[in-house]
Amino acid sequence: MNLKEHIEQHKNEFDSEKMSATSEVLFKKRLQGELHQPKKSKMVYLRFIAVAASIVLVLSIFFWNQNSNELTKTSEVLAFLNNESAGKRLEGVYKFDDEFKKEDSKIINTLIKILHNDANANVKIATIDALLKFPSNDNVRTNLIIALEKEKTPLVQIKIIKSLSFLREHRAQKTLEEIINNNETFPIVKSNAALAINQLKQ
């Protein structure tokens, strides 16, 4: 028998070496580390989601907090506006004028009620100033015209006439003419109404 044939016949004896007992533990550890870890891109993606979620959470808390503050402020102003004391109502109007930059429908509706119904002229005049902060609000413009039709106090009438002239509210012309033609209207109110009609016509 030649050498190659002899080796072939005893092939198993050449494969008698065994790997050490610790090698399997090491291999399992390595296999897990190299082929069974979450992929990097996945990790980056998860990290991105975590960061985005954190930002959303922080912003939500911020806006919720802000919204909560707004609600508190609104309730406070409404409490003042609905107070029996004219002084408190006036304080409420000024508070709204100072602290609110955005429209608040609840407060605006309350101010419109004051414009129509409040017994105190000073409160009404301050209210008109506060409402003029929102010149493009049609509800405000329409209610100023309606208020002018009903208003009997000269100071308040003059304030509304000047406001409608400032707003260039052409729908007020008919009411202004009625004021001029009304015998009970104070002359100073009539002259302001005439001036307003002229300005609206220009």
Place this chain on the structure above:
Amino acid sequence: MNQKDIIQKCKQNDYTAQIEVYNTYKNLLYNSCFRILKSREDAEDLVQDAFIKGFEKIHQVHNDVNIAAWFRRIAINLCFDKIRKEKNIFSLEDSKEIESELEEMGFENAEEISIDFIKECINKLKEKYRVIVVLYLIEEYNHREISEILQINESTVRNQYARGKNQLITLLQKHTKNEFKRTHRAT
């Protein structure tokens, strides 16, 4: 689980199937690496490298491939990458040398020699002959495959194998003669 299923599972990066493949073939690869490198530590490291590399590339093979041979080929290639890096036993000069074909010595009655002694004699060969003898005689690669693995000319492989084998036979014959003398002296 049959081999096709195991390969399919490994393609899906199934941990249990990978461990099963490792445990089935680890000693086969280890013996091949140890024969080439002659270092237990290096052989163990390279077996692990080979399995990791194999599992990373297993999607490239068909499910009916001989998985043992495929992993063994990876391991042997890694062994020679290491040898090339560290020992540089196969130089460009080896590849360029033009030699006449050497004649291989014959050796009959090989069955009278123990396998352990053959192993011992193989390990005594010069490194560049030893690895080629191992690849041809034990790992059963042909000359063309060895030339691909070692990245040298096939004719160089043939000559170096012939030289290695002749050296091995000389060592074995010396042993046989000594045994013969010892037997005669005793009688």
